Amino acid sequence: MLLFGSHVGTISQEVMEFRFSKGKVCPHCAAESISRNGKYNGKQRYLCKACKRSFSDFTNSAIYKSRSSLEKWLKYAKCMIAGYTIRKSAEIVGINIATSFFWRHKILNCLKSFNGIGHVDGVVEADEVFFAESFKGTKPSKMPRKSRHRGAQVKLRGISHEQVCVATAIDRQGNLIMELLCKGRMTSNDLKKLYDGRIGKSSILCTDSHKSYNKFARDLSLDHKRIPSGKHKEGVYHIQHINSIHSKLKRWMRVFNGVSTKYLSSYMCWFKWMELFGSDKDTIKIRNFIVQSCVPHAYTKVSDFKTRVPAFI
Numbered sequence: 001m002l003l004f005g006s007h008v009g010t011i012s013q014e015v016m017e018f019r020f021s022k023g024k025v026c027p028h029c030a031a032e033s034i035s036r037n038g039k040y041n042g043k044q045r046y047l048c049k050a051c052k053r054s055f056s057d058f059t060n061s062a063i064y065k066s067r068s069s070l071e072k073w074l075k076y077a078k079c080m081i082a083g084y085t086i087r088k089s090a091e092i093v094g095i096n097i098a099t100s101f102f103w104r105h106k107i108l109n110c111l112k113s114f115n116g117i118g119h120v121d122g123v124v125e126a127d128e129v130f131f132a133e134s135f136k137g138t139k140p141s142k143m144p145r146k147s148r149h150r151g152a153q154v155k156l157r158g159i160s161h162e163q164v165c166v167a168t169a170i171d172r173q174g175n176l177i178m179e180l181l182c183k184g185r186m187t188s189n190d191l192k193k194l195y196d197g198r199i200g201k202s203s204i205l206c207t208d209s210h211k212s213y214n215k216f217a218r219d220l221s222l223d224h225k226r227i228p229s230g231k232h233k234e235g236v237y238h239i240q241h242i243n244s245i246h247s248k249l250k251r252w253m254r255v256f257n258g259v260s261t262k263y264l265s266s267y268m269c270w271f272k273w274m275e276l277f278g279s280d281k282d283t284i285k286i287r288n289f290i291v292q293s294c295v296p297h298a299y300t301k302v303s304d305f306k307t308r309v310p311a312f313i
């Protein structure tokens with residue numbers, strides 16, 4: 001008995017509808033003259049009249065070229081939604097650990113491409129959170145510096161260049177921006193790179209008293225409420241939502257035992273997905289997770305992971 005049997009048909013249908021929502025387009029050359037070309041393994045094939053190449057609804061998606069069934073991917077989605085480690089997910093789904101690693105990151109690349117950076121509006125809380133820079137998984141010969149013992153604290157006090165900054169903004173509707181911003185202290189220019197055009201024009205920005213936000217808010221002509229440190233509230237203006245989201249993020253990240261900085265932005269996208277969709281019903285969550293992993297043409301080759309560098313904004 002297949003756990004997700006009834007989902008498979010609806011997922012294919014949904015992916016196709018998303019992909020062809022603005023007309024049929026070839027994923028290889030973007031031409032628009034497409035004809036149906038039979039079915040293979042239950043999946044509809046198409047032929048592009050321009051480049052003569054064939055494709056399916058899943059070409060260049062997270063599951064592209066996978067020999068595993070969609071059922072297995074759905075099981076894997078369930079593990080990711082539960083926040084399981086690579087090892088635990090591998091055991092549950094019945095794949096090896098390397099495959100589990102690549103599935104996780106292929107999915108996250110697609111989710112990132114599907115959901116984008118986002119947009120916030122109205123009363124907007126903004127703050128940043130820091131993680132120790134990590135080269136986990138990098139060969140010793142390619143290390144830019146000597147590695148720290150796992151879990152060892154960054155030596156310098158305060159914010160140093162051995163930390164990376166994740167910037168977060170949330171509004172009262174629950175819209176969320178959460179991105180790997182820069183190494184070390186952020187500047188108002190870093191903030192502008194991320195938020196320009198992504199914060200509604202008549203928003204009220206609530207932050208702590210960090211001076212980078214002052215200049216940034218002035219430059220973007222945003223109404224700015226600064227909450228002095230030690231004080232938590234100025235009427236409806238506060239930064240309690242963002243403080244609690246950052247505590248939650250730190251707790252959630254602890255399970256993964258140190259994430260390499262080059263994968264940090266993917267983890268932020270994963271966490272954000274859980275924040276945005278986590279309260280949906282389980283079956284809907286799993287289906288949406290896989291649909292969003294299949295709609296974008298954001299397939300990552302295994303060799304691309306080897307040359308990966310941190311994706312700062």
Ligand SMILES: [Zn+2]
Pocket residue numbers: 026027028029030031048049050051052053
């Ligand atoms: Zn084509």
